Amino acid sequence: MRGIEHRGIVHAEGPILVAECTERAGFGELVAVYGRDGARRVGRVLDSSDRSVAIQLFSSNAGLSLEETRVEYLARSLELRVGPDLLGRIFDGLGRPADDYPEILSSEFRDVNGSPINPAARVYPRDFIQTGISAIDGMNTLIRGQKLPLFSGNGLPHNRIAAQITRQARILSADEPFAVVFAAMGIKYDVARFFVESFERSGVLARVVMFFSLADSPSIERLVTPRSALTAAEYLAYERGMHVLVILTDMTNYCEALREVSASRGEVPSRKGYPGYLYSDLASLYERAGRIESSSGSITQIPILSMPNDDITNPIPDLTGYITEGQIVVDRELSQKGVYPPIAVMPSLSRLMKDGIGEGMTREDHKDLSTQLFASYARVRNVRNLSAIIGEEELSVLDKTYLRFGERFETEFLAQGEDEDRSIGETLDIGWRLLGALPREELLRLSLSLIERHLPGADGRTGGAGVSDGAGAAGGATASGGATASGGATAAGAATASGGAMAAGGRGADAKGGA
Amino acid sequence: MIEGRITRVMGPVVVAGGLGGVGLFDVVEVGEARLAGEVIKMDDGGATIQVYEDNTGMRPGEIVRSLGVPLSVTLGPGLLGTIYDGIQRPLERLKASSGSFIAAGTKSESLPLDSVWDFAPAASVGDPVGPGTLLGVVRETELVEHRVMAPPGARPGRVSRIAPRGRYALRDIVASSDAGEDFRLVQEWPVRRPRPSRRRLAPTEPLMTGLRVIDILFPISKGGTAAIPGAFGTGKTMTQHALAKFCDADIIVYVGCGERGNEMTEVLTEFPHLVDPRTGRSIMERTVLIANTSNMPVAAREVSIYTGITLAEYYRDMGYDVAVMADSTSRWAEALRELSGRLEEMPAEEGFPAYLPTRLAEFYERGGRVETLGGRPGSISIIGAVSPPGGDFSEPVTQHTKRFIRCFWGLDKDLAYARHYPAISWIDSYSEYVEELKDWWDGVDPAWFALRSRAMELLKREQRLQQIVRLIGPDALPDEQRLILITADLLKNGFLQQSSFDEVDRFCSPRKAILLIRAIMDFHTRAEAAIKGGTPLPRIASLPVRERLSRLKSEVSNEGAEGIEAAMREVAAAFDAIGRAPAAEEGR
Incomplete structure (x- = not known):
């Protein structure tokens, strides 16, 4: 009961305390624990019986003694104070101000655990978000209300990609209220600083809510951080009608904290020591994204997770991929080649892409073009493997064409500047330009009418791209199918400016971004 | 009514005393909030109850009431077109009563009694x-x-x-x-007890799905059981959706078990507008949805599978062919694991309880073709998605599932990466129904079995050749073997791959499917003969009919058999022309 403190506990190990039962505690109830130093720690009830209560602390247990520890049951679950003043503030993982300003002015509280959205009340997300990054917009499109994680590894530029998305993300033809919610779990101060600076630079800082549980905070606090952040996001999206972009980094640290608690409770582990309920637990976070009928707002989630040892089959990325609506995989090999953003398009996926692109949303050729680029780039991988064994000279003419296509795909399509904001039209045009170098009968995923309309040279007009490195000749040699096929590939038109040009600056200070 | 008191709360599992007179698997109302629960274990410590709703805040000492009946579903008109949660609460009406978020303790009749x-x-x-x-x-x-x-x-x-x-x-x-x-x-039936039937019948009629790779290569019978395992992103749900849309069952029960909320919303928004190619009516009119998404309570996820199959049995008993899509059975198995962990049971493989295979077997055995108690033939086909961790098919759920299904559609990551959908691997997959379906196909097209065998044989040879190609390149192979690579490409692009975006191609009639494969195999036969006759491979490879064959699938409608026959005549003509003009000029 509030205001009544019970003295003494019977067991303390790791983040788990066990207290003799002197009153009936509710499952999940918030608990205040005071040590002999008088400092207040917060925890919650994990297991409550009429004999004893197991409490999980959210902060350090150092200095707690069996006899002098006092426990107060607070008769409520962990809550976050919400209000429009959340915007522009920084909180710790438990939702307490961490920016030297007082609590926000509001008497409204929300349970940080939230409630599941009724599937029948969801609105199926279909609004295209233009991120200005070709690898995402063209191949793995982000949709408003989607949860699309970045799978990355240590030392890879996932933070820069996330910051670029935050700066550039916008809806075509829309100017609606937006906010960014940023949750940092167990990351270093420098990384948090990088994001703050990036928000500052793009002038959105006043529209960002931050929850910091950095590497030096107790690991257990990380279990609450994303829940606080999503509670703030749900308030802003569903009660204030904003379009909220949530960035959660780094989910790996969250999962490790979960494993720590599970291990100290002596639970039966499943893979790699993670608890059997890791899937359900992650789902309780990731599913707090989307759109609902009763509000115009939306929550788009971009969780970032570093794959231990770059292993995508590790339980964390694996279970995440089963819950989220796709994934963007950041690739070490591409990064080492100097490609930024090093997004491996093959293992990346956007499940909501199919309904958010096409005529009226992006462009009528988007679906088929992306499928064709995937199919052709998949072939490049096989050719590269072959070329590594028998040498490039031994390859067939067609395979050499593919090899060059692959190189250009990486340097012209994937690679772009950190401040380069490509429109979806530009992205798709680059795609067509690259496909123009392949023989036409290789383009089976494209309908003939699309080829007529878009493929450079297909209808006699000059193509967009100009690398006259013999790709044309190669195309001609294999393409003997019909009179129409080969000509186009040689058409070396003037290069349009987009390839290397950096559309710099302009959007930097533009506050119209946001999801 | 028997009343007891909660003695311990540990998440969704609750222990209560004073319930000695309650039966195992009886329904109870737990706590002041009257949450739905089910008794799963009884010992001297009391009754162990799994709670189907979020029970945060529940305390020892709260009351538990037994209703004295097992967990049952309500069966009657009005089920079709409805979306339920795992314990058959109608989500549309929950939304009307409690808003966009599901609050614990909300009650609603499964069927509106005043309808x-x-x-x-x-x-x-x-x-x-x-x-x-x-x-x-x-x-x-x-x-x-x-x-x-x-x-x-x-x-x-x-x-x-x-x-x-x-x-x-x-x-x-x-x-x-x-x-x-x-x-x-209306009537009621307990979900964990299979509804009885008079006797089992042999599954000799195919469930036509409109997906060529299934219908022709790895067919499933009405009353058959199939598993679709695949790593994330390989298209399990997409395949399940495609089957739910276009298969020729009378009734579809789609169980979204522990998966994404947006996927169920997609079904809810898309299905009412989709028209069944056979009846011309909205496919929602034959569909029941059970949605227990990953963030909804785990105990209700465990029971959602049984709720779904019981509804299916009810329609089967009317004499219908029912197809159950369970997406995903792995999430269901994980729910078992989670609950088993909370009960502190001794785990078997990877933390799963030792009774996992028994439960899987019981579930899949509720499928089958039967003569119902009323004397009508009816069937339940079960298609279960499996989500193996890391895409590793050797994990327990995939392995045990394989023992109880007869159709295995393994999804391949590399195919999915290349956006070759459906990404059903023609190497890993199998169907044990092929022999049983031979008689049915004899009535449609007797060549099915032979064409299928030849195509499978060719694809297997291609896979072996690809291993060599990976080492020495394709140019080093003799012409006959390079032809196999060419024909296999044709099969992949022109037959196996099927775009769900393509208005024409997303549903393929059996007649069109068999003509397409015949046209491609016919090309192969003629090309083989031409090569034996001395024609160099590049001349065959450069024939324009190759591209034509690859594009037929989306250019010829399901009714337009003539289009494919015309293409076959073009193939014949092209090879005749090669035959007449021997290798005078190389096709460069």
Whole structure:
């Protein structure tokens, strides 16, 4: 009961305390624990019986003694104070101000655990978000209300990609209220600083809510951080009608904290020591994204997770991929080649892409073009493997064409500047330009009418791209199918400016971004 | 009513004392909030209860009431077109009562009891009545006639009263028997007990799915069981959706078990607008959805599979062919694991309980083709998605599932990466129904078996050749073998790959499918002969008919057999031309 403190506990190990039962505690109830130093720690009830209560602390247990520890049951679950003043503030993982300003002015509280959205009340997300990054917009499109994680590894530029998305993300033809919610779990101060600076630079800082549980905070606090952040996001999206972009980094640290608690409770582990309920637990976070009928707002989630040892089959990325609506995989090999953003398009996926692109949303050729680029780039991988064994000279003419296509795909399509904001039209045009170098009968995923309309040279007009490195000749040699096929590939038109040009600056200070 | 008190709360598992008179798997109302729960274990410590709703805040000392009945579903007209959660609460009506978020303790009748239906009697006074007897019909949707039956437990007797044609509410008595029983439009059935049938029948008729790789290469029978395992992103759900949309079952029960909320919303937004290619009606009229998404309570996820299969059995008993899509059975197995962990049971492989295979077997055995109690033939086909961690098929759920299914559609990551959908691997997959379906196909196209065998053989040879190609490149192979690579490419692009975006290609009739494969294999036969006759491979490779064959699937409609036949004539003509003009000029 509030205001009544019970003295003494019977067991303390790791983040788990066990207290003799002197009153009936509710499952999940918030608990205040005071040590002999008088400092207040917060925890919650994990297991409550009429004999004893197991409490999980959210902060350090150092200095707690069996006899002098006092426990107060607070008769409520962990809550976050919400209000429009959340915007522009920084909180710790438990939702307490961490920016030297007082609590926000509001008497409204929300349970940080939230409630599941009724599937029948969801609105199926279909609004295209233009991120200005070709690898995402063209191949793995982000949709408003989607949860699309970045799978990355240590030392890879996932933070820069996330910051670029935050700066550039916008809806075509829309100017609606937006906010960014940023949750940092167990990351270093420098990384948090990088994001703050990036928000500052793009002038959105006043529209960002931050929850910091950095590497030096107790690991257990990380279990609450994303829940606080999503509670703030749900308030802003569903009660204030904003379009909220949530960035959660780094989910790996969250999962490790979960494993720590599970291990100290002596639970039966499943893979790699993670608890059997890791899937359900992650789902309780990731599913707090989307759109609902009763509000115009939306929550788009971009969780970032570093794959231990770059292993995508590790339980964390694996279970995440089963819950989220796709994934963007950041690739070490591409990064080492100097490609930024090093997004491996093959293992990346956007499940909501199919309904958010096409005529009226992006462009009528988007679906088929992306499928064709995937199919052709998949072939490049096989050719590269072959070329590594028998040498490039031994390859067939067609395979050499593919090899060059692959190189250009990486340097012209994937690679772009950190401040380069490509429109979806530009992205798709680059795609067509690259496909123009392949023989036409290789383009089976494209309908003939699309080829007529878009493929450079297909209808006699000059193509967009100009690398006259013999790709044309190669195309001609294999393409003997019909009179129409080969000509186009040689058409070396003037290069349009987009390839290397950096559309710099302009959007930097533009506050119209946001999801 | 028996009442007890909670003694311990540990998440969704609760222990209560004072429930000695309650049966195992009885439903209980837990706590002041009256949350739904089920007794899963009894010992001297009390009754262990799994709670189907979020029970945060529940305390020891709160009351538990037993209703003395096992967890049951309500069966009657009005199920079709509805979306339920795992314990058959209608989500649309929950939304109306409690808003966009699901609050614990919200109650709603599974079927609106005040709804009225046009009942037409099908039995007369004096007719014999017993389990499964047809009493009358209700037009549930334009597509489906709901057959009102005496429940499986009905005592044998004769009809003493039958309601005349008219409008009746669900609980109205529409018939009575001289054995003293009244029959209504609704009945109840406990979800964990299979509904009985008279006897099992052989599954000799295919479930046509509209997906060529399934219908031609790895067919499933009506009443068959299949598993779709695949790593994330390989298209399990997409394949399940495609099957739910286009397969020729009468009724679809789609169980979204522990998966994404947006996927269920997609079904809800898309299905009402999709038209069944066979009947011309909206496919929602034949579909029931069970949605227990990953963030909804884990105990309800465990039971959602049983809720789904019980609804399926009810429609099967009416004499329908029902298809159950369970997406995903791995999430269900994980729910078992989670609950088992909370019960502190001894784990077997990877933390899963030792009874996992038993539960899987029980579930898949509820599928099958039967003669129902009423004497009608009916079937349940079960198609279960499996989500193996890391895409590793050697994990327990995939391995145990394989023991109880007869159709395995393994999804391949590399195919999915190349956006070759459906990404069903032609190397890993198998179907044990091929022999049983031979007779049926003999009536449609006797060449099916031979064409299928030749295509499979060719694809297997291509896979072996690819291993060599990976080492030495394709140019080093002799012409006959390079031809195999070419034809295999044709099969992949022109036959196996099927775009769900393509209006023409997303559903393929059996007739079109068999013509397409025949056209491609015909190309192969002719090309083989030409190579034997001395024609160099590049001349064959450069034939324009190759591209034509690859594009046929999306250019020829399901009815337009002539288009494919015309293409076959073009192939013949092209090879005749090669034959007439021997290798004078190389095709450069």
